[in-house]
Amino acid sequence: MTQLSVIGLNQESAKSLADKLNQLLANYQVFYMNVRGFHWNVRGEKFFELHVKFEETYNDLLLKIDEVAERILTLGQRPRHAYSAYLDSSQIAEVKDVHDGRECVQQVLDSYQVVIALQREILQLAGDANDEGTASLMSDYIKEQEKTAWMLNAYLG
Template identity: 55%
Template sequence: MKNLVGLDSEKAEALVVELNILLADYEIFYQNLRGLHWNIKGRKFFELHDKFEELYKDAFEKIDEIAERILTLEGEPLHTYTDYLATTQIKEEKNVSDGTKGVEVVVNNFRTLVEKERHILTIAADTNDEGTVSLMSDYITETEKTLWMLNSYLK
């Protein structure tokens, strides 16, 4: 049986499950970034304050894109923090004000995200879901570059 966009319905449902995990991960990542943006202190305040804002704005866009992809696949995106917290693989961060620690949090969160994006890419390719493949491919490219830059900052 095929769904609205012509994909195998069972495979699309499996993708929806994985995309909802990624959605939950991005929601918690977004909130971690907001907290870092608000609470960062120290000599690198201006630099990191701006960087965390750039990153949370990007995460916000991705959240919407992932939710819309889930809807395109005829799924229902998670939309409560109760569901996000029960589903996410990213840990909530609290009271981080040190710049180096904040960047380490972001690097660790991005590692989780890129691992999940690669997993979804593999499943989407097996499903012949070019829309999700394209989305994940773009995310992976961006995430890898950002990881490289943030890791360079930490050295």
């Protein structure tokens, strides 16, 4: 007999989803710290607009970090919380000493491409597991971030 989680999902499926969400959490945490660094260190003629945009971006990432961690808990699992674990499992690399605005924007765009692809994987898994909560979360993130990626790409010309 299949064991169900407290929210009615197959426990094995819930664990698989939580593992992928932990991978997403790691990517979000590294992405967040990179954008904080861009916010603090960006220089050049576009400083004022990029400084504000990076703050808006890292505030949004911080909200998503919390939502993803809470979804992992809802699935009956534990979110990773050590930065060393994030660095080990993140596809997004830690970025150091970047202050050129265009390079910062390109790094943000590249990071969005990574999380969008991972969220699509999670969306598929969630659909297979009949996990509407995770699917809805990923769908919302993808829709929002695809538009942001388009805008960042347009900014870069």
